[in-house]
Amino acid sequence: MHEDNAFTAAVSLILSGDAVLGEIVRLSLAVSLTALLVSAIIGLPLGAALALARFPGRSFLVVAFNALMGLPPVVAGLMVYLMLSRSGPLGWIGILFTPSAMIVAQSLLITPIIVSLTRQVVEDLWGEYEEQLRSLGSTRLQAIPTLLWDGRFSLITTILAGFGRASAEVGAILIIGGNIAGYTRTMTTAIALETSKGDLALALGLGIILLTITLLLNAAAYATGRIAQKVAG
């Protein structure tokens, strides 16, 4: 099949509102956005705490989280697989090859990104605010919510970086989810599969949708951030 034809077929597939395609897109977004939410809930306070806390081993943790930003998705997938497989320590939960397990794997991938970038944002803000906040009697613990809120515009970018990682990766969810049609098949795993099968139209269609969603989300976040920043200074 020529790429021209594949492209035309991809567009008509998207326009046809194909149910299988819709399900794949829905699951992809559900998994990545849930993983993003979990990671943000864990990563924002953890990153801020890491920025402000002073304890032995802090430098090691900072380096470790920075390094984990580069954790290869297949390795994350393998680790979660070993934990969740029937003979693994968490095998009794029985969620391997389910969307839940995929969310766990993606959270493992995104959390270090959110922790590290949040730590940097909050550390920079603390440099600016420290004297004033300490003068007002704020403890470092009390400063965490203050700085997270004041860093909200920079943290939007942090969240987007996390979403980008989740929506783009294929290695972890392929191992953990198993790419089961109609159940754990996502855009990226489907693209990998359809390309190897030679169904370039579906693969390309999914690729276009994935790029479009990513673009729209980023544009929306950027616009929201800019408008909010204008209003809030």
Added chain:
Amino acid sequence: MHGSFSILPLRAEGLTYNIAGRALVDDISFEIARGTRTIIMGPNGAGKSLTLRLCHGLLKPTLGSVTWNGAAYTEGRKRHAMVFQRPVMLRRSALANLTHALSLTRSSPRDALSRANEALARFGLVELARRPARILSGGEQQRLAMARAWALDPEVLFLDEPTSALDPTATRAVEDMIKAFHADGMTILMTTHDLGQAQRLADEVLFLHRGRILEQTPAKEFFERPRSDAARAFINGELLW
């Protein structure tokens, strides 16, 4: 305004602050009595700002001590506040900046809000209440920082060159606020480079040079008959180093 109990006098004894083995504040001792306006003067690098920070508890002295009414400094609800050269405003409304500061003193949200509104009304800042604090002018931000400090009801207010980045109108407004604070019974300890300002505001002058106190003199006397040669040179605008 604080009943009979007072944290004053403030007493600094043998206060020394070293960075990399160099004494930037070098064995200084002084006492600040209740109700006075003391201006710390001296050339750049004399240790003025460091002295304020040591008194306020932002820095720990290398040697020596700061005691309040005879008791060693303890954390807890502070009864002294500080206004900095560049006010740090949070990215939220002017009003929210005040309620944030008050919430750190364990005021209930309702008390914090009424106190914040009271402070804005007291200093004619009501129309700024809903505006984002970060996009106010430098003068408005500094007046807001002053109102924030006032809202905390401190017994002592430290001011570190509060007007050095402001235009004359804003400077005048801040000076008026300092006078109002003092009239409310607050004790003032501030640094300034501005001789005219020192003459307008000071009850007494603490003159620092190279980390040491050269004199602590009533203001009128300081400007007419300074005791130290360095202070005389400083008042005459001669270069000091």
